[in-house]
Amino acid sequence: MYPKPGPHPITRFRRARRTAALRALTQENVLSPSDLIWPMFVMDGEGEEMPVPSMPGVSRLTIDKLVDQVKEAQALDIPAVCIFPYTDPKLKTEFCEEAWNPDNLSNRAVRAIKDAVPDIAVMTDVALDPYNINGHDGIVRDGVILNDESVEALARMALAQAAAGADILGPSDMMDGRIGAMRAGLEAAGHKDVTIMSYAAKYASAFYGPFRDAVGASGALVGDKKTYQMNPGNSDEALRLVARDLEEGADMVMVKPGLPYLDICRRVKETFGAPTYAYQVSGEYAMALAAGAQGWIDEDAVMMESVMAFKRAGCDGILTYFAPRVARALHE
Structure with a gap:
């Protein structure tokens, strides 16, 4: 329990807000570039980039262009990037075999980044949706997303990414038991x-x-993902899922989306004390830019305020498409 503040005028909270120096001295949470992970999209080809219309300022990049962007991340003191592939539709199948191809787009991108920028941490996405003709994070049979068969595929995918040089694997599939399977496979393979x-x-x-x-x-998506992703009305379930994943061998945990689930971020951090991250997802990013483009909000101010909210909620880091803009603002 905090002591009860004295009555006015003994206690004047505005005293500590009077100047910028006093506000800096009493600020409880501080944001730095080292809190950021920059998600990036890679595609096949050379010397090209393709803007994503629904995400202004974000593009799919060929590997050479991606490497240049990763170099920019390093120059901005951003410690990690997260790679998502735009897979040729011709390579998508029912059983997602391209997901564990050692030479798939994602794995080639990881190797190129580690060759060019070895000190930056590379995070990958472990889910089958980029390789699945049905658009799901797991293998589909007769309209049902199969759990155990998907976990086997995901474990193979994780091993291929580890062999390519990934520093952080990000299982985003939400299949039951996948963390334990991946950790066992990584240990057995020497990773x-x-x-x-x-x-x-x-x-x-x-x-x-x-x-x-x-x-x-x-x-490509057929149906929805409600049989494996969480019900937005649930909070206690999130703690049970985090407990299970930590027990199975996760080193860090993530809450996704971000701002609509700050309560979950806080509960996870306070309950477990484990490294906790949030993903400020594409819809959050797109909404801020759309409102900013209309002049309805101060886009830069909202960007900084929204990212700070994750730190205030207890997060150790944030995956955000705003990462380079936030880092530049912090360097000013």
Whole structure:
């Protein structure tokens, strides 16, 4: 319990807000570039970039262009990037075999980044939707997303990414038991130092639409993802999922989406004390830019305020498409 503040005028909270220096001295949470992870989209080709219409300022990049963007991240002191592939539709199948191809687009991108910018941490996405003709994060049979068969595929995918040089694996699929399977496979294959950041509390959210455009999954998706992603009305379940994933070998955990689920971020951090991250997803980003373009909000101020909210909620870091803009603002 905090002591009860004295009555006015003994206590004047405005005293500490009077000048910029006093506000800086009493600020409880501080944002830095080291809190940021920059999500990026990669596509096949050379020397090209393709803007994502629903995400202004974000483009799919060929590997050479992606490497240049990663170099920019390093120059801005952003410690990590997260890679998502835009897979050729011809490579998408029922059983997602391209997901664990050692030479798939994502794995080639990881190797290129580690060759050119070895000190930056590379995070990958472990989910089958970029490779699935049905657009789902798991293998589909007769309209049902299969759990155990999907976990086997995801574990193979994780091993291929680890072999390519990924530093952080990001299982975003929400299949039961996948963290344990991945950790066991990594240990057996000698990848004992590869980190897992589990999307432990990933909600079946309406905020993901622009992302699905970016990775080419929107048109492929059949049905919805409510049988494996979380019900937005649930909170206690998130804690049970985080507990399970930590027990199975996750090193870090994530809450997704971000701003609509700050209560979950706070509960996770206070309950477990584990490294906790949030993903400020594509819909959150797109809404801020749309309102800013209309002149309805101060876009830069809202950007900084929204990212700070994650720190205030207890997050250790944030995946955000605003990462380069936030980092530049912090360097000014």
